[in-house]
Amino acid sequence: MIETPYLLYLGSSRDPLAVKTARGIMIWRPDSVVGEVVSAESEMTVGADRMTIEEGAKRGAKTLIIGYANSGGYIEESNLEDIVKALELGLNVASGLHHDLQENALIKEAAERQNCKLHNVRRSDKAFKVGTGTKRPGNRLLTVGTDCSVGKMFTSLAIQKEMEARGENADFRATGQTGIFIAGEGVPVDAVISDFISGSVESLSPAREDGGWDIIEGQGSLxxxxxxxxxxxxxxxxxxxxxxxCHEANRAHMRHLPGRSVPELEDCIKANLWAAKVVNPEAHFSGIALNSRNLDKAEADRLCAQLEREFKLPCQDPMRHGVERIVDHVLI
Amino acid sequence: MIETPYLLYLGSSRDPLAVKTARGIMIWRPDSVVGEVVSAESEMTVGADRMTIEEGAKRGAKTLIIGYANSGGYIEESNLEDIVKALELGLNVASGLHHDLQENALIKEAAERQNCKLHNVRRSDKAFKVGTGTKRPGNRLLTVGTDCSVGKMFTSLAIQKEMEARGENADFRATGQTGIFIAGEGVPVDAVISDFISGSVESLSPAREDGGWDIIEGQGSLxxxxxxxxxxxxxxxxxxxxxxxCHEANRAHMRHLPGRSVPELEDCIKANLWAAKVVNPEAHFSGIALNSRNLDKAEADRLCAQLEREFKLPCQDPMRHGVERIVDHVLI
Known part of the structure; x- marks a missing residue:
C-alpha cells in the first residue's frame, strides 16, 4: 500500500507524454495530491499546485511519486538531491521507472537511515500461488482490448466511479503501474513470474461476499x-x-508492430469469450468502450451507434460520453 | 550451456517419482552420463553405473546434476558434503530445485573458490526482449497439450530423434527443467517475467536458414x-x-484440479489453431501423440485408430508405437 497524500515529482521533463503517470493520478485522484514539484527551468504542469519538496512535506505529503518516464528508465542525476531531500523530510518514494530506486546508493542509504519506504511499482516482490480457476464469490468486471493502450485503465476507472456514484460498493483493481499509483496498491501483472500470472490476479481480486464489485484493469490483448x-x-x-x-477507432496497426493490423471486434469478442468461459461459464460482454480520439464528434457518435446495432451492446467513448449506459447494462 | 558429461546425484531419495529428472536424462542422453551417485542407505537407481563423487570426477564428469526433487525444493543437509566435494573436485553443479544453489553459503563459497559454475535451471537470469510475432525463417514444430504432464517433452524428443535418424537437421528446444538438462540449454519459460514469455521463446528458436527443424517443447495447456x-x-x-x-487417455481431471475435466480434443485443436494463426497463418496440426499408459495395448491401438479417423491425422503413442507415422506426415 502506497501512503497518500502524494507529492508529484515531474523533474525537468518537457514531454507531456513522459508525465502521463502524474497526469493519470491528477485525473483520478486529485484529492490525494498536495502538489507538483517541477525543476526551475521547466514549464511542465499536470494541474496541481507547484511547490518545493519542503512545502509538499509541510502540507502533509506522505509519498513522493516519481511521475516522469525516460527512455533509460532510471532516476536522473539532477533529480537525486530532491529525492534524497524528500526522504530526509520523512517522505516515502514511489517509482514506476524500470530501474529500482534501491539501485542508487544515495537513495538506498537515505531511505534506510530515515526508515522510509521505497516502492518500485514495476517490480513484483510478492510471492504468489499458482492459479486454480476455482469459482469464487463476488461480482467481477474486466476490461479487455483489441490492442494495448486503447483505454482499458481509463474505462475501468470510469466504470468504478460511475458505480460508486450509484451507491454500489466498487473497487478498482490495478494491474499496471499508473493504475497502482491511482489505487495505491495492485499487482503489476506483466512483472510477475509467468507461472503465477493467473494466481497473482486471483490474489488481487479475492472472494468477496458483500455484494460489491471488483472492476479489474485489463492489460494487452489476446x-x-x-x-x-x-x-x-x-x-x-x-x-x-x-x-x-476496449477499442481505438482508426488505429493503423497493433502497438509497436507496423504492418500488423488490429483484430476485428467480432474476433476479439469470440476469443475472449472462449477464454473467459474456461473459468466462468457465465462470462459475457456487457459493453464496448470506444476510444474515438482519432474521430470528430459526429463520426464518434455514428460509429458508437453502428457498433451498438452490430453487437447489441451499449457502446460509448468513456472520455466523450461517460459510461452511464454501459453501467446501466452491467447493473441490469 | 551446461557442460557434459553429467554425474547424476540421486541423494537419499526413495521415491521413483522424485528422481524423474535423472531418469529423463538417462532415457534421452545416456551417452552424456558417466554414472549415478546414491547414498549408502538407498537402493535407488536410474540405470547408470553407481559410483562415488570421486570416481565420477575421475571418469571425466563435468557437471553434477541434482537429480532429485523434494517438497521444500532445497538441497538436503545430508547431501551438502557431497556437493561441496564435487565442487572441490572441479565439477560444476546444476539443480532444478526451487531454491538457488547460491542460497547455501557453503556451496556458494566452494563454487567461487573453485571457479565452478552453479546452474539453477528453474531460474531465468537472462534479459529477454519482448516478442514481435514477426515471421522468421525455419521449420518449427511445437507440442501442445490438453493438460500439463501428458507427454509433450517425451513426444518432442521422440520426434527430434526420429527426424535425426532420417538425416534431417533437427534441434530439440527445451522450455522446462528436465528438457534443459537433456538439451544442455534452453529457457525455463514458466520462470520468465510474464512480459517476456513470447520474446524468450523467439530467442530460444531464432531464425534458421539451414532447412533444419526446431522441435519446441510445449508447456501446460490453453x-x-x-x-x-x-x-x-x-x-x-x-x-x-x-x-x-498431446493427450493422455482416461485422465480423470486437469492436473492438480479435481472436478475440472480435460477439454475435448476438438476444442483444444480449435483453440490452439486460432492462437497459432495470430502469428503464422500456415499453422496446422500434423499429428496426435496419445499417452495411453492407462490403457492396455488393444485399447490403445483402438483409440489411436479412432482418433485418426475422427481428426484425419496420424495418432500414435510415442512410448508404445514410436512417432514414425507422425514424422512421415510432418515431412510430406
Missing amino acids: FHPAYAGVSLGLLHGAQPDHLIL | FHPAYAGVSLGLLHGAQPDHLIL
Whole structure:
C-alpha cells in the first residue's frame, strides 16, 4: 500500500507524454495530491499546485511519486538531491521507472537511515500461488482490448466511479503501474513470474461476499504477440462475469508492430469469450468502450451507434460520453 | 550451456517419482552420463553405473546434476558434503530445485573458490526482449497439450530423434527443467517475467536458414487456468508451422484440479489453431501423440485408430508405437 497524500515529482521533463503517470493520478485522484514539484527551468504542469519538496512535506505529503518516464528508465542525476531531500523530510518514494530506486546508493542509504519506504511499482516482490480457476464469490468486471493502450485503465476507472456514484460498493483493481499509483496498491501483472500470472490476479481480486464489485484493469490483448500470455493469464485469474471490450477507432496497426493490423471486434469478442468461459461459464460482454480520439464528434457518435446495432451492446467513448449506459447494462 | 558429461546425484531419495529428472536424462542422453551417485542407505537407481563423487570426477564428469526433487525444493543437509566435494573436485553443479544453489553459503563459497559454475535451471537470469510475432525463417514444430504432464517433452524428443535418424537437421528446444538438462540449454519459460514469455521463446528458436527443424517443447495447456498464459505466450513465440496435440487417455481431471475435466480434443485443436494463426497463418496440426499408459495395448491401438479417423491425422503413442507415422506426415 502506497501512503497518500502524494507529492508529484515531474523533474525537468518537457514531454507531456513522459508525465502521463502524474497526469493519470491528477485525473483520478486529485484529492490525494498536495502538489507538483517541477525543476526551475521547466514549464511542465499536470494541474496541481507547484511547490518545493519542503512545502509538499509541510502540507502533509506522505509519498513522493516519481511521475516522469525516460527512455533509460532510471532516476536522473539532477533529480537525486530532491529525492534524497524528500526522504530526509520523512517522505516515502514511489517509482514506476524500470530501474529500482534501491539501485542508487544515495537513495538506498537515505531511505534506510530515515526508515522510509521505497516502492518500485514495476517490480513484483510478492510471492504468489499458482492459479486454480476455482469459482469464487463476488461480482467481477474486466476490461479487455483489441490492442494495448486503447483505454482499458481509463474505462475501468470510469466504470468504478460511475458505480460508486450509484451507491454500489466498487473497487478498482490495478494491474499496471499508473493504475497502482491511482489505487495505491495492485499487482503489476506483466512483472510477475509467468507461472503465477493467473494466481497473482486471483490474489488481487479475492472472494468477496458483500455484494460489491471488483472492476479489474485489463492489460494487452489476446491478439498482441508480445503480451497475449499476460492477457490470457489475467483473464483466467480475473474470472470475470462481465467483459467490456476496449477499442481505438482508426488505429493503423497493433502497438509497436507496423504492418500488423488490429483484430476485428467480432474476433476479439469470440476469443475472449472462449477464454473467459474456461473459468466462468457465465462470462459475457456487457459493453464496448470506444476510444474515438482519432474521430470528430459526429463520426464518434455514428460509429458508437453502428457498433451498438452490430453487437447489441451499449457502446460509448468513456472520455466523450461517460459510461452511464454501459453501467446501466452491467447493473441490469 | 551446461557442460557434459553429467554425474547424476540421486541423494537419499526413495521415491521413483522424485528422481524423474535423472531418469529423463538417462532415457534421452545416456551417452552424456558417466554414472549415478546414491547414498549408502538407498537402493535407488536410474540405470547408470553407481559410483562415488570421486570416481565420477575421475571418469571425466563435468557437471553434477541434482537429480532429485523434494517438497521444500532445497538441497538436503545430508547431501551438502557431497556437493561441496564435487565442487572441490572441479565439477560444476546444476539443480532444478526451487531454491538457488547460491542460497547455501557453503556451496556458494566452494563454487567461487573453485571457479565452478552453479546452474539453477528453474531460474531465468537472462534479459529477454519482448516478442514481435514477426515471421522468421525455419521449420518449427511445437507440442501442445490438453493438460500439463501428458507427454509433450517425451513426444518432442521422440520426434527430434526420429527426424535425426532420417538425416534431417533437427534441434530439440527445451522450455522446462528436465528438457534443459537433456538439451544442455534452453529457457525455463514458466520462470520468465510474464512480459517476456513470447520474446524468450523467439530467442530460444531464432531464425534458421539451414532447412533444419526446431522441435519446441510445449508447456501446460490453453485450458489449464494456472498455466494458460505461459502456453499462449509460448505458442506465439514458437510460431510453429506444425502442431502436435498431446493427450493422455482416461485422465480423470486437469492436473492438480479435481472436478475440472480435460477439454475435448476438438476444442483444444480449435483453440490452439486460432492462437497459432495470430502469428503464422500456415499453422496446422500434423499429428496426435496419445499417452495411453492407462490403457492396455488393444485399447490403445483402438483409440489411436479412432482418433485418426475422427481428426484425419496420424495418432500414435510415442512410448508404445514410436512417432514414425507422425514424422512421415510432418515431412510430406
